[in-house]
Amino acid sequence: MAMLTNGNDVSVLADGLDHPEGVVRGRDGFVYAGGETGQIYRIDIDRGRADQVAQVPNGFILGMAIDADNNIYACETGSHSVVRITQGGIVSTYSRGAPDDPLYFPNYPAFDSQGNLYVSASGDWNADNGKVFKIKPGGDAEVWSDKLKEFPNGLCMGPDENHLYVAMSLNPPRIVRVSIQGDGSAGEIETVVELPKTVPDGLAFDIDGNLYISCYRPDRIYRLSPTGNLEVLAEDYEGTLIAAPTNVAFCGRNRDVLVSANLGRWHLTRYEAGARGMRLHYPRVG
Helix, strand or coil: CEEECCCCCEEEEEECCCCCCCEEECCCCCEEEECCCCEEEEEECCCCEEEEEEECCCCCEEEEEECCCCCEEEEECCCCEEEEECCCCCEEEEECEECCEECCCEEEEEECCCCCEEEEECCCCCCCCCEEEEECCCCCEEEEECCCCCCEEEEEECCCCCEEEEEECCCCCEEEEEEECCCCCEEEEEEEEECCCCEEEEEEEECCCCEEEEEEECCEEEEECCCCCEEEEEEECCCCCCCCEEEEEEECCCCCEEEEEECCCCEEEEECCCCCECCCCCCCCC
16 A cells, blocks of 8 residues: 555556656656666656657666757666667667776666766675766766765756755665765765665655755655755655666656656556656757
8 A cells, every 4th residue: 555644646647667767857848767678768758658760779778867859868777878869769878987997787877967877886785896987978987986886776856956866776775865066076975864674776856956866776756855854755665666676766747747767566556745857958969
């Protein structure tokens, strides 16, 4: 059984997807999600219909971001790369990482306003060999931080764009934020909240500065207030309606519908959370 703490509804947004992990709001008003064997889905949020619009040949699609032209940038595990998918369904490799330090298990991308794409490279489970990369417009990449080792997962830019927030899934599970220095380099790392006995995965802010945290384990969505109050927004002890929720995104014309992917099943979940999402960056990359 799934519930929201404010009493509003939790429901299936769209069914028939192949174990989706990534979900993102497009500039065209559609929701986009990925599948286990490289599918790219476009979902009409009003009709709850999912259509496959592209196929990435190598494998599992994880986190996703979108640019000003509504191209999709997706982390893909088969080739350990970030791929770009146009609205016409053309797939190309955007980046494989730095020349001397390739991406390994790229997990989630997030744009800043300048077109830099921050990408978590999670590494191996429990091996503490993760990193965060920064890919400049055009695809040249560098290791932005090698200090975020403990399976860095979902990312999001902070409301002021002075910090990058990172879900650290392990050792210990927590959310951190990294200051972005004036020269663009990574600065101080602060723990925002610790989440013992969980596996935090996805992150999204609303316009009031609340941070939404989806957990691969247990089947739960948290909401963290700007003052540090942590509450369970939604959970499902049966693991059916909410089933290993990985990434989250505010969708719809007014960004007022919270959507989670469910790696454990075949659908996206819709949450009437009573909030409006922070506007994402959709830069012109070229």
